Amino acid sequence: MGVIDQLRDRFASLSPSLQQVARYVLDHPNEVVTQSMRNVGLHAQVPPTTLVRFAQTCGFEGWNPFKQALTADMGLASEAGNQYGERARSLLGRARDKQLTAEMFAMQRSNLDVTEQHSAARLVTAAKLLEKAEQVHVMGMRACFPVAFSLVYVYRLFRRSVHLLEGMGGVREMQLRAIDPGDVLVAISFAPYSHETVHAVELARARGCKVLALTDSLASPLSLAADETLLFAVNSPSFFPSVTAAQALAESLLEVLVSRAGPQAVARIESAEGELHSSGVYVQAAGK
Template identity: 60%
Template structure:
């Protein structure tokens, strides 16, 4: 029995304060798994010590263990990287077989990602097209996906910006969000705190939020107006971002196809500028 089922099963036998805590966990699981205990305490109006006793009532050592159980209950758990890495050591002499298996799983990730987003991609594109500006955020392993999405989108749309927090500037960058903007946030389990912070700030600013993530129950998905899902399975120790990158490129392809001749004109202009400034090497002369 999962944590949510346990709470529902034992709810009638709880005190009023315990029911208040249980109701918050059931109705706001996203906040419970991403916020600190003190933040939850302030939100629900129950002292931290009481939340610890509530967790212990349910058989946990404390609040962190209750959060971990809720993460598993939401299907967001991830196996520790080091544990998966140890399982690869015995395969050191089987390099070719392991590499082949990784490529095979990448193919499966791409197939799963394609099938998960057929109807959602046009909605995601429409959300971005309606925005005054588009801000893109992805941290750690998701940073290259976010950067490439921003870089390519910027070739045919000027109002695309990267939220990267460079030099500790994330708070400053988030002040630029307006309710007429859209924010794209990319993350997978275990989820980046910065990504969740960006999504929350975007919602508070009234922005439309597009999440690229690995589960419909992820903290990002629960904060988003539209969700695109990618698979992260991998025989290696680290989750695969091949699906996330493919999903980003599929979204960009759809956006440029909908941009029509004006979009093509902006791409031609950007490409000419890249060659003119020397950013790109000139094409080799024909033999």
């Protein structure tokens, strides 16, 4: 039985103050898993101590374990903690299985649905955070690097003050030194979390820089230190976690940013597109 079902069954036995929390959890599960305990308390009109007592009454050690369980109950639990080799071994002998590819596409559709459910409502808030930044720094290592790169590549079409922290040539520390108060760091990672990305988040916080986390869990070290979090699902029947939903989330964020940016952003995009074509970057179709 999931967390939501347990709350429904136990609701009548809770004290009035705990029923108030339970009612908010049942009515606003998305907000509970994406907002801080302080914000949840404000919206539920109870002090943080009541949230802790509520979680303990539900059988959890504290509020964060309760949120993790609720996150898992809603389909955002990451399977990335499993060993890649072990998961790859489970695929052996399935080369002729016609359901193999169908499982993958079905899981991708599910990941997209879950990601939309939990993050779509937070995109405008995330966009506002980026719009206030003097400079935007984006970091995603290893499997998350393509997401970070494409986010920077497209974002720079209409905003110049966007920088990719890729560390090429061993200059990551030099790039991190450019992070200042008033900036925003967009940190992208899923379990097992990249040490370099977690370090960048810690450094950004120490310098008074805001953090936007794109990650797989509210319990991730990125989310726990972030000002705003956008969650994406990484579940996959294959041996490696999927980043499809992460890419879709980044593209959705860009869509919101452009929609809010106004005519000047459109003019910058048109100018950049014209320069790309005139510079010969693209292959021209025959007869054009």
